[in-house]
Amino acid sequence: xxxxxxxxxxxxxEDVIGFINVEGRVIVRPKYMGGSYFFEGKASxxxxxxxxxxxxxxxNLALPCHFRGLGKFKDGLCSIGGxxxxxxxxxxxxxxFAVASHFSEGRAFASLDGEAFGFxxxxxxxxISPRFEQCSVFSHGLAAVYCDGCWGYIDHxxxxxxxFVFEGSSARRFRYGLAGVQIDGRWGxxxxxxxxxxxxxxxxxxxFSEGYAAVQxxxxxxxxxxxxxxxxDFQFDDLGEFTGGTASAEIEGNAGFVLPTGTxxxxxxxxxxxxxxxxxxxxxxxxxxxxxxxxxSAVWTSESGAxxxxxxxxx
Amino acid sequence: xxxxxxxxxxxxxxxAMLIRQNMEAGGLPEPAAASFFNEFLSNPQKWNQxxxxxxxxxxxxxxxxxxxxxxxxxxxxxxxxxxxLAQEFTNTIKTGPLSGNGFPNQPGFNTIHRAYNAAVxxxxxxxxxxxxxxxxWSVSQWKSVASQILNSEDPAIKEFLDELEANNAGAKAxxxxxxxxxxxxxxxxxxxxxxxxxxxxxxxxRMPLMIVVDPKVTQSTIKEQVKKxxxxxxxxxxxxxxxx
Numbered sequence: 001x002x003x004x005x006x007x008x009x010x011x012x013x014e015d016v017i018g019f020i021n022v023e024g025r026v027i028v029r030p031k032y033m034g035g036s037y038f039f040e041g042k043a044s045x046x047x048x049x050x051x052x053x054x055x056x057x058x059x060n061l062a063l064p065c066h067f068r069g070l071g072k073f074k075d076g077l078c079s080i081g082g083x084x085x086x087x088x089x090x091x092x093x094x095x096x097f098a099v100a101s102h103f104s105e106g107r108a109f110a111s112l113d114g115e116a117f118g119f120x121x122x123x124x125x126x127x128i129s130p131r132f133e134q135c136s137v138f139s140h141g142l143a144a145v146y147c148d149g150c151w152g153y154i155d156h157x158x159x160x161x162x163x164f165v166f167e168g169s170s171a172r173r174f175r176y177g178l179a180g181v182q183i184d185g186r187w188g189x190x191x192x193x194x195x196x197x198x199x200x201x202x203x204x205x206x207x208f209s210e211g212y213a214a215v216q217x218x219x220x221x222x223x224x225x226x227x228x229x230x231x232x233d234f235q236f237d238d239l240g241e242f243t244g245g246t247a248s249a250e251i252e253g254n255a256g257f258v259l260p261t262g263t264x265x266x267x268x269x270x271x272x273x274x275x276x277x278x279x280x281x282x283x284x285x286x287x288x289x290x291x292x293x294x295x296x297s298a299v300w301t302s303e304s305g306a307x308x309x310x311x312x313x314x315x
Numbered sequence: 316x317x318x319x320x321x322x323x324x325x326x327x328x329x330x331a332m333l334i335r336q337n338m339e340a341g342g343l344p345e346p347a348a349a350s351f352f353n354e355f356l357s358n359p360q361k362w363n364q365x366x367x368x369x370x371x372x373x374x375x376x377x378x379x380x381x382x383x384x385x386x387x388x389x390x391x392x393x394x395x396x397x398x399x400l401a402q403e404f405t406n407t408i409k410t411g412p413l414s415g416n417g418f419p420n421q422p423g424f425n426t427i428h429r430a431y432n433a434a435v436x437x438x439x440x441x442x443x444x445x446x447x448x449x450x451x452w453s454v455s456q457w458k459s460v461a462s463q464i465l466n467s468e469d470p471a472i473k474e475f476l477d478e479l480e481a482n483n484a485g486a487k488a489x490x491x492x493x494x495x496x497x498x499x500x501x502x503x504x505x506x507x508x509x510x511x512x513x514x515x516x517x518x519x520x521r522m523p524l525m526i527v528v529d530p531k532v533t534q535s536t537i538k539e540q541v542k543k544x545x546x547x548x549x550x551x552x553x554x555x556x557x558x559x
Contacts, residue, residue: 013428021522032393046394069397078398079450082503096510098400101451114400114499134446134453171338206444259554305429307436313443 001057001278002027002037002043004309005300013305014185017109022279024291024299028059035094037277037311040073045115063089074315092283093124102136102315109135109143109157119158121142128158140174153194157225162194172207176226178314180213181206187215187227198228201239209241212260223260232262241314244294248273255283265295277311284308380458386410387479389461389490391432398450399503404457410479410486427478430471438464454499461494
């Protein structure tokens with residue numbers, strides 16, 4: 001796997017994008033106008049004409065640049081331009097949507113007008129008609145959907161499994177059998193039957209990952225396990241999801257990485273830390289950013305003022 | 316003599332009075348020459364030809380040196396977006412052509428523009444933590460985020476937009492109006508359908524045995540795809556094979 005790097009373009013506000021390997025050696029010299037992280041062996045790149053294609057792990061152009069945007073492959077498909085392509089670049093579902101998520105459990109949420117969302121199957125037809133204002137992808141057989149000011153959960157056939165009783169800007173997807181939801185201004189976690197397993201008591205929560213979830217109270221973040229027990233007291237100003245045993249954490253303006261015990265594994269000596277993606281993570285320090293290993297050592301450092309190449313949100 | 320008089324009266328190639336006289340001497344109708352001269356007088360920023368894009372700092376470029384072309388896009392990073400809705404929305408939420416003080420693509424301008432871009436990206440990433448990938452956002456989600464950016468108290472965003480407003484009165488109001496009035500256009504659906512046709516043809520042309528220079532398929536888009544997929548090849552017209 002390669003990692004995108006950015007180099008400021010002389011006398012411009014934009015950067016050009018190249019790629020390094022895990023040792024920090026430049027494999028693709030900075031020449032693209034945009035570049036993504038790798039998904040299923042491909043990373044999307046934007047050429048100087050603004051069209052996007054995909055490179056392989058050797059940095060060679062695997063799919064020529066005739067798409068738009070930085071697509072991400074998942075389960076063999078990539079949502080791009082309102083349709084879906086496979087790893088050969090062929091359209092599996094031709095573009096006809098204004099918005100289309102990636103597929104999960106054979107369903108992707110999609111919209112023809114950007115306002116009414118439903119779920120399509122792998123043939124590209126709506127299996128659940130567009131009638132929701134927002135959706136999340138399926139996990140554990142359930143998807144959060146938003147309608148008339150409330151969130152609920154539906155199954156693959158569109159039948160309501162957990163009633164529309166939750167509020168807020170989002171209802172989280174199920175992880176480890178639990179989903180974060182907000183009710184009466186407080187966040188808790190429900191199981192697949194809709195019953196609260198962890199009572200609404202937090203100001204904010206993040207998804208469970210590797211058996212732990214970040215929860216916020218009085219502006220500070222702590223960690224709970226799937227039983228709802230407090231594993232790390234509320235002490236962080238920000239706390240990410242655990243990936244590979246560590247999570248990014250910030251305290252008093254300094255960021256590093258912590259274990260699920262709350263112990264610093266990489267000292268908080270950075271301005272901002274992003275999650276580990278494979279073996280490397282991006283950290284910001286002053287006006288540069290670095291790729292670091294899990295032991296905290298840097299493998300590559302950007303030029304001053306370069307645009308940070310942050311990892312994408314988990315699919 | 317003031318600098319303005321010097322510019323208008325000096326006998327260089329940008330002297331509007333001389334250009335008008337030459338236009339008339341060349342046989343052009345007097346109204347056309349008058350129209351040119353009046354338009355020149357109506358915009359003092361044009362009097363000094365050493366000014367770049369009418370001293371516009373924020374969002375204008377002038378690749379040919381002729382005239383500013385486009386306003387400032389509120390949301391940056393459009394080229395990374397895959398959703399037709401996201402592409403259209405971010406391309407729609409912009410100001411009109413701008414004027415004012417500044418130096419596009421100069422170190423000072425690049426510094427505040429880069430800081431603005433980074434701060435906007437931070438907001439987008441923060442929203443993604445709860446709302447998911449920005450390419451899956453609805454119209455209402457995009458409008459909410461755009462308003463958040465426009466009204467942000469982040470110093471980098473505020474400084475940039477305040478500078479924009481100071482040099483272009485009404486620019487912020489124009490951005491706010493663009494957000495509130497945005498509707499998905501029919502062109503999104505048209506563009507989606509068109510891209511499918513083009514990409515089907517491109518996929519057809521990538522098949523090695525099918526790469527034949529056939530007069531029936533010599534549209535410019537097809538030839539371009541062939542070039543890009545085989546940048547170092549010559550193609551045998553008889554066999555369709557690549558000569559590397």
